Amino acid sequence: MNDKRFYITTPIYYPSGKLHIGHAYSTVATDAMARYKRLCGYDVMFLTGTDEHGQKIESKAKEAGVTPQEFVDNIVAAPGGVLDLWKLMNISYDRFIRTTDDYHVESIQKIFRAMYDKGDIYKGAYKGKYCTPCESFWTESQLVDGKCPDCGREVHDAEEEAYFFRASKYAGRVRDLLLNTGFLEPRSRVNEMVNNFIDCEGGLQDLCVSRTSFTWGVPVDFDPGHVVYVWLDALFNYMTALGYQNDKYNDLERFWPADAHFVGKEIVRFHAIYWPAFLMSMELPLPKKVYGHGLLNFNGDKMSKSKGNVVDPHLLSERYGVDALRFFLLRSFPFGSDGNFTNELLIQTINNDLANDLGNLVSRTTAMAEKYFGGRLPEARQENPELDGSLTSLVSGLRGRYEEQMEKFQFQNALEDIFKVIQRANKYIDENAPWALAKDMDVNGPRLAAVLYNLLEAVRICTVLLTPFMPESCEKIFAQIGAEETARTWDSAAQWGVLPAAVSVTKGENLFPRIDMAKELAELDAIQEEAKKAALPAVEIEPLSQEQVDFDTFCKSDFRAVKVKDCQNVKKSDKLLKFTLDDGTGTDRQILSGIAKWYKPEELIGKTLVAIVNLPPRKMMGQESQGMLISAVHTERGEERLHLLMVDGAIPAGAKLC
Numbered sequence: 001m002n003d004k005r006f007y008i009t010t011p012i013y014y015p016s017g018k019l020h021i022g023h024a025y026s027t028v029a030t031d032a033m034a035r036y037k038r039l040c041g042y043d044v045m046f047l048t049g050t051d052e053h054g055q056k057i058e059s060k061a062k063e064a065g066v067t068p069q070e071f072v073d074n075i076v077a078a079p080g081g082v083l084d085l086w087k088l089m090n091i092s093y094d095r096f097i098r099t100t101d102d103y104h105v106e107s108i109q110k111i112f113r114a115m116y117d118k119g120d121i122y123k124g125a126y127k128g129k130y131c132t133p134c135e136s137f138w139t140e141s142q143l144v145d146g147k148c149p150d151c152g153r154e155v156h157d158a159e160e161e162a163y164f165f166r167a168s169k170y171a172g173r174v175r176d177l178l179l180n181t182g183f184l185e186p187r188s189r190v191n192e193m194v195n196n197f198i199d200c201e202g203g204l205q206d207l208c209v210s211r212t213s214f215t216w217g218v219p220v221d222f223d224p225g226h227v228v229y230v231w232l233d234a235l236f237n238y239m240t241a242l243g244y245q246n247d248k249y250n251d252l253e254r255f256w257p258a259d260a261h262f263v264g265k266e267i268v269r270f271h272a273i274y275w276p277a278f279l280m281s282m283e284l285p286l287p288k289k290v291y292g293h294g295l296l297n298f299n300g301d302k303m304s305k306s307k308g309n310v311v312d313p314h315l316l317s318e319r320y321g322v323d324a325l326r327f328f329l330l331r332s333f334p335f336g337s338d339g340n341f342t343n344e345l346l347i348q349t350i351n352n353d354l355a356n357d358l359g360n361l362v363s364r365t366t367a368m369a370e371k372y373f374g375g376r377l378p379e380a381r382q383e384n385p386e387l388d389g390s391l392t393s394l395v396s397g398l399r400g401r402y403e404e405q406m407e408k409f410q411f412q413n414a415l416e417d418i419f420k421v422i423q424r425a426n427k428y429i430d431e432n433a434p435w436a437l438a439k440d441m442d443v444n445g446p447r448l449a450a451v452l453y454n455l456l457e458a459v460r461i462c463t464v465l466l467t468p469f470m471p472e473s474c475e476k477i478f479a480q481i482g483a484e485e486t487a488r489t490w491d492s493a494a495q496w497g498v499l500p501a502a503v504s505v506t507k508g509e510n511l512f513p514r515i516d517m518a519k520e521l522a523e524l525d526a527i528q529e530e531a532k533k534a535a536l537p538a539v540e541i542e543p544l545s546q547e548q549v550d551f552d553t554f555c556k557s558d559f560r561a562v563k564v565k566d567c568q569n570v571k572k573s574d575k576l577l578k579f580t581l582d583d584g585t586g587t588d589r590q591i592l593s594g595i596a597k598w599y600k601p602e603e604l605i606g607k608t609l610v611a612i613v614n615l616p617p618r619k620m621m622g623q624e625s626q627g628m629l630i631s632a633v634h635t636e637r638g639e640e641r642l643h644l645l646m647v648d649g650a651i652p653a654g655a656k657l658c
């Protein structure tokens, strides 16, 4: 059996809504790492999944009028859901766990009981704020302006019986783990964790690990009414998915402890403090590394559904191809730091790196091999150490440089090393001017063959190393340059001259078409605008007035049915319409109304409307308005809407409305 093993995980996604590009970032990075390790010959276990319990899911399901299980099933397994997205994005996970899977639920119950039996979980009271209408507990920090974050109403102090985990007991060991080992990376996150959560006033606090105010969770089997806190439930997925405390799988011995947990920086706290403390309590080996990657922002702003700025990975994959998107995510942002996603950067990266550099190199090389040699290089080649050395020496050290960066999860640097070679190879074409050599094939044929062979070898080695990032495109490149299986391996990436001397080349499709930046940006902006609108409330109405009006005052307002005899636009005004109305008195009444945005004059002639007729007359654009037409107003997806109040034509002009 292969004794090189590697276990890597992504955070399991919380299926409360649609996945955006930020979620895809964690998973694409983990996938690239898993593929890299497989390329290096490791037996890899790549775990991902979904974290499906908790109060938020319960209340979202309620809003949607479905059971929580139906709600999560719909996001995880329905068409266009999480599983579909990972398939689309070529995520090569070996196992997918859902925390609602029976085996996981049973394992969590056993773990909870074991911690309780050991005395590391004890019963106490959870003090917090309570919103009675919502029946929800909140912590001080969850409140918005001191009020319930869900409904905005007053909250009050309350206590809920709860179980607590003795995190404080493990504070010293966790502190030591963080400060004195390489457990958490990047190192910059270590001090933040230690200072904020362990060396803070009061030290590391015990953690509330059960709740009674909602039911969507793993039930505590020895105390009905309690469900296990979602983070305890979720974190142990990394072990239950290998068979810890269950018979479903039997991979613990082979794969635990994990080699790396990739997690976004906002959940480092759970992975770097509570997770090792839970494992210490269960006397289990600790994972080797937690890597807290940065978050992607959009145009400098946090991605959030309510801001309507979440970037949809389905849409981008469709427009640019999955590989281009995967590549962009890992090429453009240093993994450990936050990154600013912009549409310009995306298109620029695709155009510069993929279309200009890589795409051009592959298409020029294969096109010349076809044009000058009918696709098959002659074996007679004439090397020129002076001219070839700068390319071959750069290529020969590439695998080592790449490996060093990949082992540190520095995907951006690894790609940078590859692209230095690609750029050098493009320059090598210009320096050697194959088109000039081709003018006299009798003399220069062997030299031309050497130039093209060197280029193919450079492309091959770069392509082997790019495979973890762009698996499908690399397959296509291999096919174009005639690289068989043996020329696609990790070992072959450190060897020059693996392609056969008489290699067969076929120019294929253009792998990375150039994108017209201006046109594309305009289209993306339009899509973005639509998304923003869609994120706004469907219908917004003005809050009801809190001020009361006494009956007599109300009765003074004289509302009448009025029939439109004529209606015209008012010159020099794009807002006003001028109405000539029959109000039943026999004398025409003129009213001006700022509704030209919503109605054309001819639509209104003959209609019966409602007007208040005893307002003092006022002048608008030099013309008198004798009253006001009544309309209904509301906001729809951020846009103001207006409807004139129209009444049945059977109501005679002048009828009083009360």
Ligand code: MSP
Pocket: 010, 011, 012, 013, 014, 015, 021, 022, 023, 024, 025, 026, 051, 234, 235, 236, 237, 262, 263, 264, 265, 266, 267, 294, 295, 296, 297, 303
């Ligand atoms: N369910 C927890 C994880 C439990 S792991 C035992 C969770 N889920 S999540 O759906 O909210 O987030 C999943 C991953 O996506 C996390 O690593 C999170 O950091 C990452 N991202 C969410 N938004 C992100 C960005 N805008 N940018 C980069 N990563 C982001 O947390």
